[in-house]
Amino acid sequence: MTEGATARVRRFNRSWSQRAGVLDESFLGSGRPIGPSRLLFELDVERPVRDLRDRTGLDSGYVSRLLRRLEDEGLVLTEADPADRRRRLVRLTSAGRQARDDLEARSEKLAAHLLAPLSPGQAERLAAALDTADRLLRSATVDIDRVDPAVDAAHTCLAEYFAELADRFTDGFDPGVDDLGAFREPRGLFLVAVSQGEPIACGGLHDLGQGVSEVKRMWVGPAWRGTGLGGRMLRALEAAALERGARMVRLDTNDTLTDALAMYRRAGYVEIERYNDNPYAQHWFEKSTVGSQA
Numbered sequence: 658m659t660e661g662a663t664a665r666v667r668r669f670n671r672s673w674s675q676r677a678g679v680l681d682e683s684f685l686g687s688g689r690p691i692g693p694s695r696l697l698f699e700l701d702v703e704r705p706v707r708d709l710r711d712r713t714g715l716d717s718g719y720v721s722r723l724l725r726r727l728e729d730e731g732l733v734l735t736e737a738d739p740a741d742r743r744r745r746l747v748r749l750t751s752a753g754r755q756a757r758d759d760l761e762a763r764s765e766k767l768a769a770h771l772l773a774p775l776s777p778g779q780a781e782r783l784a785a786a787l788d789t790a791d792r793l794l795r796s797a798t799v800d801i802d803r804v805d806p807a808v809d810a811a812h813t814c815l816a817e818y819f820a821e822l823a824d825r826f827t828d829g830f831d832p833g834v835d836d837l838g839a840f841r842e843p844r845g846l847f848l849v850a851v852s853q854g855e856p857i858a859c860g861g862l863h864d865l866g867q868g869v870s871e872v873k874r875m876w877v878g879p880a881w882r883g884t885g886l887g888g889r890m891l892r893a894l895e896a897a898a899l900e901r902g903a904r905m906v907r908l909d910t911n912d913t914l915t916d917a918l919a920m921y922r923r924a925g926y927v928e929i930e931r932y933n934d935n936p937y938a939q940h941w942f943e944k945s946t947v948g949s950q951a
Contacts, residue, residue, distance in 0.1 A: 706745045731750055792881075803847065810856035826937060848860050848890065860890045861875070861894075869907055870907070905945055911937055
């Protein structure tokens, strides 16, 4: 990354935080700072406290302090989950719903105020630029973690992946009995990308032997395509393969997955002859892990 790019990001951060009122002790003139206001925005429905932590990226101690403040103001109620007494649920009181509605109105008014001096064309250009920046920034800050392939987040991604293949392939798709053990140590691993507590992408890696690893079950949620997340996931799998001692990574794909084909070629994968018996595969690729890290 160039120094110029980081300088521009920092300049935008300073400019936007000032104009959006992030630094004000009374965020949007609400009488409370941005921390508790942010939690009110997230409480459009009853949520577990852990969900709030995941969605905001705040540590548990800070979230607890913010919730205590909101409880003292009579804006939220925190109760044990009847289905699991170990979990706490948070919901807005009637006063809390009014406070949240007030914040929404103030936020809408500020956005309109910022756009007012611009022509309709300029306002559309700004909105489009912010949309692009938001998508790229969210993609860059997504957490990619190694998980057991049987956990809920992995199951959610795989279910959506299989459903999409069944819809896109001419003759449908039957995953058969998935050998999840292939994606557990020591045979392999499984990665899941999570944004604000929601699983949005996944990818598996397993050993083929003789210093070769295979990328399988790689999927990115439709809303996240075009943000570079697929490339991030692929690079993370390549790095994991190299870490595990693999000299080569292989993968296969289908004609209908045109975006995946383009991404693999851009990433330096070379098309090779068939190396497996996957009935849905129509293209086979490989790439040196050593070369990819140079």
